[in-house]
Structure formats: C-alpha cells, structure tokens
Amino acid sequence: METFENLVRAEFTPKNTYLNTASNALLPARTVTALQDAARIRAEGRSLDPLFADVEACRAAFARLAGVPVERVAAGATAALHTSLVAASLPPGAEVLTVEDDFTSVLNPFHTRGDLKVRSVPLERLADSVRPGTALVAVSAAQSADGRVADLTALREAARAHGVRTYVDFSQAAGWLPVDAGAFDYSVSITYKWLLGPHGAAFLVVPEDLGDLPPVQASWVAAEHPWASCYGPVAELAHSARRFDSSPALFTYVGLRASLELVEEIGVDAVRAHDLALADRFRTGLADLGRTAVPAPGSPIVSVPGLGSLQPELAAAGIQVSDRAGHLRASFHLYNTADDVDRLLEALSG
Structure with a gap:
C-alpha cells in the first residue's frame, strides 16, 4: 500500500502556497486526467454511458463515506437546491432553528419561503435552544467563516428528545471529519472542497422512508426508469432517494469519481490527523506572534480576526488564503505541509 506522502506527492503539484481549501480544493492529477478523457469522449462522439455510470459510482462512494445505504443518497448540483427541498417540506408557520451567520445556502431557502418562523441562535447555544414546537434544526457541521465545529452529538x-427533525450541511x-449521516434526518454536502472534486455536484441524504420532501424538481432522471420517462409526466418516481436527483453535470461526476477514490484510498482518519496537525501548528505560531484565532478546536479552518485585509497582499506573495467576515481564513488539507504553515507565519510576522 502506498504511503500517505507518496499518494499526495503523486497527485498534487501546487505552484504556490495554497491554504484555501475552505473555498475550493486543488484537483488531484487523476481527476484532471479523468476530465480530459471525458472531454475526448464528447469530442469524438462516443457513448456517454460510462459517464452516467460515474454518477452512480460517485453516489455509492459518498454513501460509504457518509455511512448510509446508497438508496438514501440523492445526487444534485448545489447545497442550496437540496436545502430548498427541505424548506418546501415544512408546513406554513413551522419553526426552523438555525445558527447566526451560518452559510447562506443553509439559511436562505427557509427565509425566502416567507411563511416560516426562522430563529437564529449562537452556535454554542444550538442544542440548548431546541424546544417543543421546533420543526427543524438546520446547521453546518463546520462553520464556513471561522471553522467552528458544531456539537452534533x-x-x-x-432533537430526539423533542421530536425535532435535523438538517446538517457537511460541506x-x-x-x-468522519460523517455519520444516518444520525440525522437530512444532510447535504457539496464536493469541491474537502472531497477534492470539481464544482457542480452535491449529495443529499434522506431518511429511509424518504421523509416528507416533495420532489418538486423531479425530471426524467428522478424516475424509476429514467430512459423510459423522457416524455410526458413521470409515471413512476424512483423508489429511492434518486427521486430527488437533478440532471447531473456529467463531467463533474467523472472527475469526482477519481477524487472520491483518492479520499477512500488515503482514508478520512489519516486526512483528519494531517490537517489538524497543520492547523494546530498555525495556531501555535499565531500565539507566538501575539495573535489569537477564533476558537475552533478540532478544525482545519483557522480564522484570525482583523487580518482579512491582508488577503490581496498575501496573494501577491503567492500565498492563497481567504478574507471572510473580516477574518483572515487559512484552511489546511492533505496537500499542505509544515513549510506552507511556516511561510504564512513568516509573511504575517512581517
């Protein structure tokens, strides 16, 4: 078996100090090759059947990573689309409990309904704020702006104590982070960040009984027999979560299949240990510089208040980070090294 380091070196050749996976990941070499091969299939007029097979392979790979049966996984394009399905399932006047300043894709579809009661609380008070009468709790497992990790347990x-449904965004x-999607009613994840895929794919996990989601976006791909359902109303929706599919961006799924294979080869536990060690190194270095990051233990995302304005200067120096909510946000993933951390710290010390 190849070592972690050998696998990573074979797949990634960054030309700068890339510390911005929380925005989007670098693509593995195998993913780039798969995308090029898919383009040739289209250019040469060959059958697209292998590309549709890649969609199903990705669904199965994500199901394994999420720890749920593949029948519970729907394939789509964006987290916001899946949030919209969850929002559409709620009756008028239902209360949705959310976290203050969570990512828009987790929040906005509930607000745009116009007839729901959306209540927001600080992340650390989320579990204590669940109450009788709450219909749904929606939260990101890790906050985009600063990396804080929700206490999902x-x-x-x-939620179970009060009979409340849950919707968790694992994007x-x-x-x-090991994902136990079966512990929640609904969950979602896009795939172009920590899962190393191209843009344009997202997975929704639904209950075994498919929940109360109305398949309002259903097209021919949501049918039990898609190729026999191309014309007229769909006579029979898929008996699995596939009824919530949207028409797939085939190139995206071709690349994503290769990316998910790499994630499974390396293993989430190994990635987590690597990423968190680098994040801790950065936090320690910040303390030596007299800086304090937003407290986010156990997260590979580190945000430093007040330094977001340095992002253009750092980019010019070949260091890619983000400016989020006024914070300098650095995010560490499997292709990063201790040298990357030290380079950023040296730039900040100047």
Whole structure:
C-alpha cells in the first residue's frame, strides 16, 4: 500500500502556497486526467454511458463515506437546491432553528419561503435552544467563516428528545471529519472542497422512508426508469432517494469519481490527523506572534480576526488564503505541509 506522502506527492503539484481549501480544493492529477478523457469522449462522439455510470459510482462512494445505504443518497448540483427541498417540506408557520451567520445556502431557502418562523441562535447555544414546537434544526457541521465545529452529538440528542427533525450541511467537513449521516434526518454536502472534486455536484441524504420532501424538481432522471420517462409526466418516481436527483453535470461526476477514490484510498482518519496537525501548528505560531484565532478546536479552518485585509497582499506573495467576515481564513488539507504553515507565519510576522 502506498504511503500517505507518496499518494499526495503523486497527485498534487501546487505552484504556490495554497491554504484555501475552505473555498475550493486543488484537483488531484487523476481527476484532471479523468476530465480530459471525458472531454475526448464528447469530442469524438462516443457513448456517454460510462459517464452516467460515474454518477452512480460517485453516489455509492459518498454513501460509504457518509455511512448510509446508497438508496438514501440523492445526487444534485448545489447545497442550496437540496436545502430548498427541505424548506418546501415544512408546513406554513413551522419553526426552523438555525445558527447566526451560518452559510447562506443553509439559511436562505427557509427565509425566502416567507411563511416560516426562522430563529437564529449562537452556535454554542444550538442544542440548548431546541424546544417543543421546533420543526427543524438546520446547521453546518463546520462553520464556513471561522471553522467552528458544531456539537452534533448534543444536537442529535436534543432533537430526539423533542421530536425535532435535523438538517446538517457537511460541506466544510466531509473529507476530513468522519460523517455519520444516518444520525440525522437530512444532510447535504457539496464536493469541491474537502472531497477534492470539481464544482457542480452535491449529495443529499434522506431518511429511509424518504421523509416528507416533495420532489418538486423531479425530471426524467428522478424516475424509476429514467430512459423510459423522457416524455410526458413521470409515471413512476424512483423508489429511492434518486427521486430527488437533478440532471447531473456529467463531467463533474467523472472527475469526482477519481477524487472520491483518492479520499477512500488515503482514508478520512489519516486526512483528519494531517490537517489538524497543520492547523494546530498555525495556531501555535499565531500565539507566538501575539495573535489569537477564533476558537475552533478540532478544525482545519483557522480564522484570525482583523487580518482579512491582508488577503490581496498575501496573494501577491503567492500565498492563497481567504478574507471572510473580516477574518483572515487559512484552511489546511492533505496537500499542505509544515513549510506552507511556516511561510504564512513568516509573511504575517512581517
């Protein structure tokens, strides 16, 4: 078996100090090759059947990573689309509990309904704020702006105690944090961050009974027999979560299949240990510089208040980070090294 380091070196050749996976990941070499091969298939007029097979391979790979049966996984394009399905399932007047300043894709579809009661609380108070009468709790497993990790165990217990449904966005977590999607009613993840895929794919996990989601976006791909459902109303929706599919961006899934294979080869536990060690190194270095990051233990995302304005200067120096909510946000993933951390710290010390 190849070592972690050998696998990473074979797949990634960054030309700068890239510390911005929380925005989007670098693509592995195998993914780039797969995308090029798919383009040739289109250019040469060959059958697209292998590309559709890649969609199903990705669905199965994500199901393994999420720890759920493949029948519970729907394939789409964006987290916001899946949030919209969850929002559409709620009756008028239902209360949705959310976290203050969570990522827009987790929040906005509930607000645009116009007839829901959306209540926002600080992340650390989420579980304690679940109450009788709450219909749904929606939260990101890791906050995009600063990397804080939700106490999902406490949330699950509080929701069960009050009979409340849960919706968890793993977009900033899947790939470095072990995902137990079966512990929640609904969950979602895009795949172009910690899962190393191209843009344009997202997975929704639904309950075994498919929940109360109305398949309002259903097209021919949501049918039990898609190729027999291309014309007229769909006579029979898929008996699995595939009824919530949207027409796939085939190139994206071709590349994503290669990316997910790499994630599975390396293993989420190994990625997590690597990523968190680098994040801790950065936090220690910040303390030596007299700086304090937003407290986010156990997260590979580190945000430093007040330094977001340095992002253009750092980019000019070949160091890619983000400016989020006024914070300088650095995010560490499997292709990063201790040298990358030290380079950023040296730039900040100047």
